[in-house]
Amino acid sequence: DEVHDVAARLADAGCRMTFNVFSSPVGYQGPLRHDEKTLKLTRGAMIDLLNRYPQYVLFSVYNAVAHTSEAGLHELYGCSYPRCNPSQDIGLGRSFRQYRTDLNWDRSVACCVPDTDCADCRHYAAGSAVVTARLYRHVNRPDTFKSWLDYVDTYLAVWVTGYDKGKNLCERVIQPPVKG
Known part of the structure; x- marks a missing residue:
């Protein structure tokens, strides 16, 4: 409910912002x-x-x-992290390591945000890795590809210091391409 007031204050101060969505921990109901x-409601507020x-919202x-x-990111795109991805091929399923406090690695919980449902x-x-890794699903339609480029552009603007986000190429709601 407060997001509009907070965003207005940030924009007035010349600050850039982005969004993160709550993901339930395992077992949380x-x-x-x-x-x-x-x-x-969350989607409507973001858009x-x-x-x-x-000029201030780093998002698409x-x-x-x-x-x-x-559907969550895993159902939509297929998670790349070892906890959900048993693949031993090149990629996060094989290379990602998350060490526990006892310095052990446990594939069954290896994820970018542990204990998430x-x-x-x-x-x-998670989206930064999972969505961007699915380029091949986004190349069949121009607006779907533009949407993927907007996602990657947003990712780079948030995570890479000095990278300036460009204008979004697709302003329409595009449903994620089906896994297959």
Whole structure:
């Protein structure tokens, strides 16, 4: 409810912003867990603020879609991290390591954000790896490809110091391409 006031204050101060979506921890069924209504409200607020403050909001419509769809990132794109990806081929399934406090590595929990309910994962960090790794799914339609480019551009602007985000190429809601 406060996001519009906070965004206005940040924009007035010349600050840039982006969004991260709560992802439920394993076993959590409390009131903060998203449902269809809260995901729709979250997406609407993200897109509204993106349109209202395009020079300050580091995001795209496709970012909003990817992180607020009823299905989580794993169901939409197939998670790249070892916890969900048993592949030993080149990529995160083989190379990602997350060491526990006892310095052991446990594939069954190896993830960018430990203890997240994979079915509800909407983390920005996860999307940065999972969505961007799925270029091949986004090349069949011009708007789908533009949306993927917007996602990558947003990722770079958030994580790479000195990288300036360009204008979003697709302002329409594009549903993520089906796994297959």
